[in-house]
Amino acid sequence: MTYVVTEQCIKCKYTDCVEVCPVDCFHEGPNFLVIDPEECIDCAVCEPECPVNAIFSDDDLPQDQEIFLEINARLSEQWPVITEIKPPPEDADNWRDVEGKRQHLEE
Template identity: 75%
Template sequence: MTYVVTEACIKCKYTDCVDVCPVDCFREGPNFLVIDPDECIDCTLCEPECPVGAIFRDDDLPEGQEEFQEINARLARVWPPIIQKKPAPSDADAWAEVKDKRGLLEE
């Protein structure tokens, strides 16, 4: 079992989740975070920390978000670890409620 970062994180990239992760399983891309499924220990700490509700257990992914399990696994192999909280992008709040952001993911 692992946790998965979903579409809501795109262009928001709040990093509150990174601070609570005991195993440093988050990876950072240009406008999105992912969780490395090989590192995640299913501790549940990150899920409630996400201000946009973008993190789910892999077996509880909302309908339409299933592809993010593969996206997290694939990008975790190439993106660098992020081990401490950073400021969110200046326009993160404006993107927080936007839906259908999949096409904006910068890989």
């Protein structure tokens, strides 16, 4: 099992989850975070820290978010590790309740 960052993180990119991760499995892209499935130890401490509820275990992943298993795996190989909390984008609160953000993902 692994944890997966889903669509709700796009353009929000709150990093509360990063700060609690004991194995540094988060990677940062321009407007999204991903979890490296090879590094994740399934501890679940990140899930409740996400203020937009964008993190799920792969067992509980909503069906319409299953594409993010592949996205997290692929982008975690390309993007740098993030280990410290950072301020979110200035317009993050404007995006927090927006649905259907997949087309805004910057790879």
